[in-house]
Amino acid sequence: MRPVYMVSGGVSKFAKARPDVTFQPMVKEAYDYALKDLGLEHPRFVEIVDGSVASYFSDHFQRQLMSGIMVQDYLGLCPKPSHRVEGGGATGGLCFQEAWKSVASGLMDVCVAYGFETMSHVNTWKGNEFIALASDVSFDYPVGGFYSGYYAMMVVRHMQEFGTTVEQMAHISVKNHNNAFHNPYAQKRKLLTIEDVRRAPMVAWPLTRLDICVMSDGAAATILASEEGVNKLEKASGKRIKPAKIVGIGRGTDAMRMADRPHRQVLLLPHERVSDYRGLKYPGIHSFRAGRMASKLAYEMARIVNPIKELDFIELHDAYTSSEIQTYEDMGLCKYGEGGRWAEEGNPFLPNLDYGLALKKPGTLPVNPSGGLIACGHPVGATGLMQAVFALWQLQGSIKKHFGNDRLQVKGARRGAIHSHAGTGTYVTVSIMEKV
Amino acid sequence: MASAKRERPNRKLPNEEPVALPETDDGTILFNVPFPKDLAQLKAMAPIILKQPYRIDYIHSYGQDSPFFAGLANGKLLGTVCTKCGYKYATPKLHCMDCGSECDWFELPQVGAVHTFTVCYFGSEEFLKETPFVLILVEWPGVDTLFLSRLIGVDPLSPSLEWVGMKVRAKFRRLSKFKPTDVYFVPA
Numbered sequence: 001m002r003p004v005y006m007v008s009g010g011v012s013k014f015a016k017a018r019p020d021v022t023f024q025p026m027v028k029e030a031y032d033y034a035l036k037d038l039g040l041e042h043p044r045f046v047e048i049v050d051g052s053v054a055s056y057f058s059d060h061f062q063r064q065l066m067s068g069i070m071v072q073d074y075l076g077l078c079p080k081p082s083h084r085v086e087g088g089g090a091t092g093g094l095c096f097q098e099a100w101k102s103v104a105s106g107l108m109d110v111c112v113a114y115g116f117e118t119m120s121h122v123n124t125w126k127g128n129e130f131i132a133l134a135s136d137v138s139f140d141y142p143v144g145g146f147y148s149g150y151y152a153m154m155v156v157r158h159m160q161e162f163g164t165t166v167e168q169m170a171h172i173s174v175k176n177h178n179n180a181f182h183n184p185y186a187q188k189r190k191l192l193t194i195e196d197v198r199r200a201p202m203v204a205w206p207l208t209r210l211d212i213c214v215m216s217d218g219a220a221a222t223i224l225a226s227e228e229g230v231n232k233l234e235k236a237s238g239k240r241i242k243p244a245k246i247v248g249i250g251r252g253t254d255a256m257r258m259a260d261r262p263h264r265q266v267l268l269l270p271h272e273r274v275s276d277y278r279g280l281k282y283p284g285i286h287s288f289r290a291g292r293m294a295s296k297l298a299y300e301m302a303r304i305v306n307p308i309k310e311l312d313f314i315e316l317h318d319a320y321t322s323s324e325i326q327t328y329e330d331m332g333l334c335k336y337g338e339g340g341r342w343a344e345e346g347n348p349f350l351p352n353l354d355y356g357l358a359l360k361k362p363g364t365l366p367v368n369p370s371g372g373l374i375a376c377g378h379p380v381g382a383t384g385l386m387q388a389v390f391a392l393w394q395l396q397g398s399i400k401k402h403f404g405n406d407r408l409q410v411k412g413a414r415r416g417a418i419h420s421h422a423g424t425g426t427y428v429t430v431s432i433m434e435k436v
Numbered sequence: 437m438a439s440a441k442r443e444r445p446n447r448k449l450p451n452e453e454p455v456a457l458p459e460t461d462d463g464t465i466l467f468n469v470p471f472p473k474d475l476a477q478l479k480a481m482a483p484i485i486l487k488q489p490y491r492i493d494y495i496h497s498y499g500q501d502s503p504f505f506a507g508l509a510n511g512k513l514l515g516t517v518c519t520k521c522g523y524k525y526a527t528p529k530l531h532c533m534d535c536g537s538e539c540d541w542f543e544l545p546q547v548g549a550v551h552t553f554t555v556c557y558f559g560s561e562e563f564l565k566e567t568p569f570v571l572i573l574v575e576w577p578g579v580d581t582l583f584l585s586r587l588i589g590v591d592p593l594s595p596s597l598e599w600v601g602m603k604v605r606a607k608f609r610r611l612s613k614f615k616p617t618d619v620y621f622v623p624a
Contacts, residue, residue, distance in 0.1 A: 019483045063490065129560035138498055139527050142615045143584050144556060144563045149571050152554035160552070160600045205555040205595040259527045259573055259582035262534075285552060285573065285582075 005243035009389030010034035014218035014377035017120030024074035039237035050108035051081035055095030055115030056381030092384020093420020093429030109229035116219035117379035152204035155322035168340035170197035172321035180371025187377035216377030220385035248302030248432035252293025288425030291330030315387035317421035384420035508618035
């Protein structure tokens with residue numbers, strides 16, 4: 001396999017609804033932005049690009065099969081190769097990795113990964129029904145299919161097992177909303193307090209409306225290239241590209257039904273020991289084994305031994321405040337069980353922002369500096385690609401250029417991770433990107 | 437006059453009438469759609485947004501899991517057990533996730549314990565009218581996996597972590613709907 005670089009990206013402004021356009025022009029907004037940032041126009045770019053991968057989650061939301069090809073033709077990429085990937089909430093992350101494979105394998109020199117979701121076509125509660133169809137329709141969905149309920153059951157067990165508190169979860173909501181306050185692409189830009197989060201309407205105990213991401217319409221596009229691809233693009237534009245190198249990818253899976261998850265031993269990362277977890281039954285429903293597997297594989301490829309010391313930021317899949325805490329542990333930022341405390345101490349906050357909280361260790365490793373899914377929104381097929389775009393801008397040091405302010409720029413960011421996650425931890429991807 | 441014509445389908449089209457599809461009054465009808473004289477103004481037009489019905493009846497087979505639902509109709513809660521490694525599934529799987537061998541059916545005890553729970557105050561559209569409802573995962577000693585169900589007989593407005601570990605007893609609907617909700621749990 002050969003080195004792969006991410007060279008550019010674009011994101012549509014995420015919104016509750018985009019009735020002004022159908023999905024194809026929404027993707028084009030992101031695609032055109034990515035091209036413009038490369039200094040290229042479509043006719044020149046299309047001479048170079050070898051193919052694409054399309055990402056969207058739900059045929060139910062879309063009520064249009066083969067939407068991928070409809071984007072491909074709208075963008076003017078026919079007859080170049082393409083396919084659609086789907087893996088629930090991790091669809092975007094999977095798409096990014098499929099584009100990586102296309103380039104790493106030598107099949108393509110330049111590959112576009114684009115994605116979108118249109119979730120506004122049904123009301124919120126029908127939307128929740130559509131999402132819950134991503135649970136076993138014989139045994140789980142009919143009992144009261146509701147994803148917020150599933151994640152609530154997972155975190156209740158985390159609370160029971162490790163003593164995690166609702167206030168610790170609320171810290172994530174405060175952090176991500178306050179970060180997004182400075183991100184013009186975000187759907188929800190709010191300065192919140194812990195009390196605001198806890199006083200919000202209860203959705204599925206103990207998760208309130210402010211512990212949960214919202215549904216969105218949105219699109220994102222990323223462009224990946226080999227060294228040759230980078231040269232071709234630079235030659236075409238006459239401009240130097242500031243790429244990020246994708247140094248590691250990993251994926252993991254787990255059983256669809258939470259009831260089926262095993263209760264055995266922790267899958268250890270290099271900096272952990274068996275003695276760290278005596279008596280802990282793993283993953284149970286308190287942890288995401290797929291997230292741990294994905295992290296382990298990505299770290300191995302990127303030769304990361306201790307992520308907390310070797311990563312400068314992470315954009316991770318915070319569909320719920322609780323799952324952000326659980327993911328800290330899967331990614332080895334702290335030990336299993338310590339995620340709540342790690343959040344409360346301030347470790348995942350940006351060091352330079354004022355959150356109105358007394359934080360003991362602010363900014364150890366900023367997580368979701370963009371505001372994450374909770375505040376940016378979660379147009380499923382676009383989400384994992386949005387993370388890649390924000391990560392590229394962090395590594396380029398170009399947050400100011402793209403956001404209009406540099407409040408969210410992680411100073412001196414050299415290496416970051418993106419993490420995409422599907423329903424209750426069934427598919428998880430982790431990709432590691434480095435400044436070149 | 438138009439309908440009178442449709443009653444005579446074999447009638448040859450009269451030369452004096454224009455050839456046209458018959459107009460119908462089903463579906464969405466929008467009268468008097470504004471339209472600018474200058475086509476350059478069309479890009480500023482507000483989007484046309486329609487509500488369209490979308491309903492289907494779907495034929496779902498429980499397949500190899502069917503005996504579970506037959507069990508519920510007979511007041512029995514069935515799990516499966518691996519014929520080779522003995523791994524026990526509280527939610528049936530007919531092949532073992534662990535060793536790949538075939539599983540047999542066995543009857544689960546009707547008293548288990550709450551492994552975890554939540555109270556849903558909102559829900560998917562189908563279940564919105566049932567809120568607030570309590571979801572639980574039930575555990576049994578010596579059984580390797582869990583079972584998702586509803587818990588009734590607790591106050592959904594006062595959830596507490598103390599519910600974890602609570603002994604619960606299975607109850608069965610007298611009139612089976614052949615859904616997993618034919619069984620539910622109450623405090624034992």
